[in-house]
Every structure is written in structure tokens, then in C-alpha cells.
Amino acid sequence: MQIQNIAFEVFEAVRSVKQIEPFSKRGMQFSQTEAYAVAQKVAELRGGQILGRKIGFTNRSIWPIYNVHEPIWATMTNKTIEYAATGDATLSLSNFCEPRIEPEIVIGLCKSPPRRPSVEDMVDCVGWIAPGFEIVDSIYPKWDFSLGDTIVAGGLHGRLVIGKKLPPPQNLIQRLNDLQVTLSLNGQVSDRGQGSDVLDGPISALQYLVHGIEKYQTQADLKSGDVVSTGTLTDAKPIFSGQIWRAEFVGLGPLHLEVRLTK
Numbered sequence: 001m002q003i004q005n006i007a008f009e010v011f012e013a014v015r016s017v018k019q020i021e022p023f024s025k026r027g028m029q030f031s032q033t034e035a036y037a038v039a040q041k042v043a044e045l046r047g048g049q050i051l052g053r054k055i056g057f058t059n060r061s062i063w064p065i066y067n068v069h070e071p072i073w074a075t076m077t078n079k080t081i082e083y084a085a086t087g088d089a090t091l092s093l094s095n096f097c098e099p100r101i102e103p104e105i106v107i108g109l110c111k112s113p114p115r116r117p118s119v120e121d122m123v124d125c126v127g128w129i130a131p132g133f134e135i136v137d138s139i140y141p142k143w144d145f146s147l148g149d150t151i152v153a154g155g156l157h158g159r160l161v162i163g164k165k166l167p168p169p170q171n172l173i174q175r176l177n178d179l180q181v182t183l184s185l186n187g188q189v190s191d192r193g194q195g196s197d198v199l200d201g202p203i204s205a206l207q208y209l210v211h212g213i214e215k216y217q218t219q220a221d222l223k224s225g226d227v228v229s230t231g232t233l234t235d236a237k238p239i240f241s242g243q244i245w246r247a248e249f250v251g252l253g254p255l256h257l258e259v260r261l262t263k
Helices: 003-016 032-046 060-066 119-124 147-152 172-178 202-213
Strands: 050-056 072-077 081-083 088-092 099-109 126-137 157-162 180-185 188-194 227-232 244-250 255-262
Touching: 003 032, 003 147, 032 072, 032 147, 050 157, 050 202, 072 147, 072 157, 072 202, 088 157, 099 157, 099 202, 099 244, 119 126, 119 172, 119 202, 126 172, 126 202, 126 227, 126 244, 126 255, 157 227, 172 202, 202 227
Parallel strands: 050 227, 081 157, 088 255
Antiparallel strands: 050 072, 099 126, 099 227, 126 157, 180 188, 180 244, 244 255
């Protein structure tokens, strides 16, 4: 497999904001090892300081929609992460092909996870939590792709907006599992979700990520200071310039994140 050539094609599609035919529809099937090798090359081409990982497809309820059967992950950098401590942000869509928005729980690590961690081990590594909006983008038309296609395309990660950081509360696992989110478009409810929809909870998703990374010797382990976006609490919603999306998070005190979309 021409890892370098595939990576360059993906990079050029992202850079030029143009969609390409999925590799799976060209008869190219990737193993997990091959797909993550391509993704690593794409990340090197895109540059930027790696600040953490996003986890995708942790919400099992949407697996049939996208014809996937397991979570994936990808790197995030200082080029794709921004903070909105006040809970409000403005975001341009000019660099995206076919973007969608996902409300997520974001976790900041205060120390490196141990090898083969339990969920309790993961709790000890949590330095802060925050609401987030991930903008995911498909370089493949009409969001029609295989799991391998999404991995080589950097997990479809486009941007992560992080809201107000909170210290982790007592009973963190249960508090995050019980958390409720209401997603609204221009003041009208679009969808609802719950923390437990994310792979049995955001901490379980974080544990899954650590175990997954350990399978690949070429991937860097998570470390203190890393940011992890744990996966969407609802289905990903198509977005367009002029819209205002708002997520209300209930279960950690009154907490919201709102983003205004421009061209």
C-alpha cells in the first residue's frame, strides 16, 4: 500500500477543501494498522503541535447510520483546538467541505495514564472537564465512507471548541454518565443525549482510547496536559453559515456552549 501517496491525497483534499472518492469505493481496504499509519503521515503533513486526541463513533446508537462498528481516534493540534471560556464562540466554515457539529464532553489530563488502566485509574488522571463542540468534516461526498476511510482522514476532525473548564466532581463516573445535553439550532431543540450514550460513559471512552493506543507502537501515549474529546452525545448535525447552535449541559451545574457560524 502506498501510504505516502494516500496520505498526500488526503492532505491535499483537506488543504484545498475538496472532496474525493472514498478509498473503499476504489477497492482499497485498509487494516487498522495501515489506516492509522496513513493518518499519522497526514498529521505530519498538516503540522501543528499535538495537544491530544479526539475519539469518534463512541455513540453506539449512530453506528448503523454510518455503517461503522467500533470507535476510532485521531490527533488534535493547536491548529484545531480553541477555547471559549465564556461559553460563546464564533466559527468560520470556510475551511470545511461538508461539516457537522457534535456536542461532547472534553477531558483534560493531569497525569499520564498507566498501562492497561481501569476506569478508576482514568478518574485519577482527570484534571478538568468541559463542554465541547467538535466540528467534524467529511472529505468524502454525502458522508458515505468505510471505517478505514474515516481513520485515514484524521477521524473527520475539523475543529474543537472547548467551553468553561470545571474541576472534576466527586463520583465523576456516575456524574458524567448521568449528564444530559439538549442541542438546539436557532433556539429550537434539535436533539438530546446523555453521557452514558458515549461508550458506557466518557471515562469508559477514555479508557478505551488508552487501551487502543497501546496496540500501536508508533503512536504516542497520552500524557499530562493532553486534551481528549470523548465523542458525540447526539447524532452529528449538518451545519451552515448563519446558524447558531447551543448545547445546554445539565448535571454539572448550569453549563452551556454556543457557537455562531459564519462563512
